[in-house]
Amino acid sequence: MNDTIALLHRHRSVRHYTDAPVLPEHIEAAVLAGQAASTSSAVQAYSVLQVNDPAVREAIVPLTGGQTKVANSGAFFIICGDVRRHRLACEMANKAYEARLEAFLIAATDASFFAQNMVVAFESLGYGICYIGGLRNQLREVDKLLNLPEGTYPLYGLCVGVPAEAPIARPRLPIASVLFQDSFPDDDTLKKQMSAYNEDYAKYMVARGAPARGWTDAIVKGASAPRRAYLADYYATKGADLS
Ligand SMILES: Cc1cc2nc3c(=O)[nH]c(=O)nc-3n(C[C@H](O)[C@H](O)[C@H](O)COP(=O)(O)O)c2cc1C
Known part of the structure; x- marks a missing residue:
């Protein structure tokens, strides 16, 4: 056992948060930790959308089955598989984007390694987190709300905040x-x-x-x-x- 493994073992999903903010420098550190994760052939097929507008966060709550933590956590993110840059690279080379299931799987796995590294970084800083798979209940409506571009595959949400519970x-x-x-x-x-x-x-x-x-x-x-x-x-x- 070492400190890193002990931190991983302390993980619990946290669903209630104080009003304390998630500091911008901590968000940057967590995203950089996410980007440090392995990525299939360095394709980096992910992006993360931080949703800041309180009205938009409130509007997402019913789309996730009423998960109020989407609006109440210190910060809320949407983790996406993202092949948009790959599409654009093909466009720049005058080639059609022909990638299939393999590319979707790579985007989903890359995005998840990225997200989990972010999570561990946040937890190491004392925050609690909860993934929000409920985001996939009504993705068409989420998409309309956020105007998601082609090549961007929303996978799940991520609430982060200072824990107000110790599950x-x-x-x-x-x-x-x-x-x-x-x-x-x-x-x-x-x-x-x-x-x-x-x-x-x-x-x-x-x-x-x-x-x-x-x-x-x-x-x-x-x-x-x-x-x-x-x-x-x-x-x-x-x-x-x-x-
Ligand atoms: C991709 C993913 C989606 C999840 N979606 C939700 C969710 O919508 N709402 C929720 O309260 N917990 C959600 N969770 C948390 C799981 O329920 C939780 O990780 C699992 O029950 C194990 O509990 P623990 O994280 O406390 O160890 C999700 C977890 C993952 C990995």
Whole structure:
């Protein structure tokens, strides 16, 4: 264990913040830390939009399922995969932009390494963060509000602020469920581990004042019906070819 690993282990999503601002120099330091992350062949297929206008932040709240922290956090960002510069590079070279699913995946992964480095930097400075996947509930409306250009793929939001709560840690799967040596375990082994994890998870839910639901209950709820099925069509309107 060292200080960096200890910081990573202290992570919890923070959903309530004080009124204290996120200092501009801290934002700059976090974004530079984001940019220091590995990026596929240095394509740097990401951008981050800081949304400052309080009215716009209020307008995003209902588009995320009513997540008031979007308006109430010290700072709110939208993390985007961004191939706009790549499109422009092709345009400058008089070539068509023909990139497909691979480019979208690279943009999504690059943007996430960038975002997570930002997050760790913010947490190292004492801020709390919460990613906002709820941003994908109604991306067309978010897009209209923010006038997002072609080649820009909004992925999720990010709230940052000085924590006004100290949440307990959400337990993770046992390491044996995620670290495999040379081959993958059989289904029965995974199912046994998941059943054991359900018990830990239900205890955590009760400790945070929620019903005693196991992890697999939540997974089944999310995975047994199509979610946000409009996304492929939406990203196509931003120029993404997902084939
Ligand atoms: C991409 C992404 C999207 C998320 N979206 C939301 C969200 O919309 N609202 C929210 O309250 N938490 C959101 N979270 C936070 C997760 O629920 C949280 O990370 C997870 O339950 C683990 O808890 P922990 O971060 O406290 O360890 C999101 C996390 C990620 C990585």
